[in-house]
Amino acid sequence: MKIDRITLRQVRVPLKAPFETSFGRMSRKDCVIVSVYSDGIAGYGESVAFSHPYYNEETTDTIWYMLEHFLVPALVGKEVTSPEEVAVLFAPIRRNHMAISAIETAVWDLYAKRSGLSLAHALGGGKQEIEVGVSIGIEPTVDLVVRNVERFAEQGYKRMKVKIKPGFDIQVVEAIRKRFGDELPLMVDANSAYTLRDIPILKELDHYNLLMIEQPLAHDDIIEHAALQLEMRTPVCLDESIHTLADARHAIDLGSCRIMNIKIGRVGGLANAKQIHDLCLQRGIPVWCGGMLELGIGRLHNVALSSLSNFSIPGDVSASDRYWEQDIVIPGIQMVRPGVLAVPTHAGIGHEVCEQTIERLTVRKLQGIT
Ligand SMILES: O=C(O)CCC(=O)C1=CC=C[C@@H](O)[C@@H]1C(=O)O
Numbered sequence: 117m118k119i120d121r122i123t124l125r126q127v128r129v130p131l132k133a134p135f136e137t138s139f140g141r142m143s144r145k146d147c148v149i150v151s152v153y154s155d156g157i158a159g160y161g162e163s164v165a166f167s168h169p170y171y172n173e174e175t176t177d178t179i180w181y182m183l184e185h186f187l188v189p190a191l192v193g194k195e196v197t198s199p200e201e202v203a204v205l206f207a208p209i210r211r212n213h214m215a216i217s218a219i220e221t222a223v224w225d226l227y228a229k230r231s232g233l234s235l236a237h238a239l240g241g242g243k244q245e246i247e248v249g250v251s252i253g254i255e256p257t258v259d260l261v262v263r264n265v266e267r268f269a270e271q272g273y274k275r276m277k278v279k280i281k282p283g284f285d286i287q288v289v290e291a292i293r294k295r296f297g298d299e300l301p302l303m304v305d306a307n308s309a310y311t312l313r314d315i316p317i318l319k320e321l322d323h324y325n326l327l328m329i330e331q332p333l334a335h336d337d338i339i340e341h342a343a344l345q346l347e348m349r350t351p352v353c354l355d356e357s358i359h360t361l362a363d364a365r366h367a368i369d370l371g372s373c374r375i376m377n378i379k380i381g382r383v384g385g386l387a388n389a390k391q392i393h394d395l396c397l398q399r400g401i402p403v404w405c406g407g408m409l410e411l412g413i414g415r416l417h418n419v420a421l422s423s424l425s426n427f428s429i430p431g432d433v434s435a436s437d438r439y440w441e442q443d444i445v446i447p448g449i450q451m452v453r454p455g456v457l458a459v460p461t462h463a464g465i466g467h468e469v470c471e472q473t474i475e476r477l478t479v480r481k482l483q484g485i486t
Pocket residue numbers: 137171250251252305307355406407408409410432433434
């Protein structure tokens with residue numbers, strides 16, 4: 117298929133409620149919607165970076181810059197036979213994974229639509245439904261976190277993840293265990309807020325039957341995580357530290373984690389995400405799909421990826437109403453049963469993209485680049 121033209125639109129959407137992690141508080145999401153056209157059919161991608169560089173080094177502005185000056189010019193007018201070629205085309209570019217992913221995922225959607233395949237099938241995913249979890253931010257009090265856990269448990273989410281930071285950790289898990297018992301599937305995410313000096317506190321978490329602790333140490337570390345995993349019973353899961361297939365292999369070889377979080381944007385697109393999934397499957401490391409507060413397009417890419425077999429732990433792939441009053445896909449993503457999302461069977465991402473809503477939310481635009 118020939119890529120005839122590409123449109124970029126930056127949208128700005130308020131969150132229903134602010135979301136706080138150890139690195140800061142967010143109350144809106146800015147992202148770039150990439151539309152890639154071939155013979156009048158559109159494929160859609162969505163950038164997942166935030167407007168600040170506190171999760172990783174990319175921002176909505178760096179993504180726009182990379183797309184406008186490097187990625188769109190390299191792809192537009194090209195003949196593409198399979199979406200895997202896009203990752204190869206952009207392989208010489210250092211990092212900027214979230215920018216690459218925004219356009220690579222659009223080509224996957226386009227390819228799947230043109231082939232009459234659901235995106236899940238195009239990726240080789242076999243599940244018809246996926247179980248989903250939810251990520252719960254830091255609040256001014258422990259009691260407010262407990263109330264949020266209660267609200268999401270009532271909605272049926274299959275796994276609760278709570279954000280922790282030094283001084284807001286043990287008391288949070290203790291209060292949740294006290295209120296809901298030991299059976300509630302519970303994990304914590306520290307977003308790199310601890311160091312090896314905190315080993316005594318981190319080892320205390322071993323008493324709370326947690327599914328895992330996500331990214332306790334530095335965002336760029338796999339060595340100290342291996343040392344920590346030797347000291348802790350709770351499985352360590354890596355998020356920020358894994359950018360490439362080689363990172364994943366090194367982390368597994370070193371014993372830095374027993375579980376891996378795969379975020380499509382962080383690893384530069386669906387082809388890389390699938391390769392990391394396959395490696396983890398081979399090496400006996402279960403994976404789950406991380407979230408970046410995506411709108412519907414990014415969320416549907418996550419659903420499709422989660423249909424691969426080794427996504428055996430419910431991911432942060434919540435329904436649209438977790439963050440948004442109104443989503444940019446129709447219908448919005450809703451549970452078919454408590455804690456379960458259906459993997460779409462229609463071609464591509466499988467839901468219609470609401471152009472009108474996107475236009476209303478657009479704050480910057482480059483239309484029809486040829
Ligand atoms: O999309 C979601 O619901 C997951 C949100 C979430 O937990 C995260 C998003 C982005 C950065 C972090 O705060 C965190 C994560 O690290 O997984």
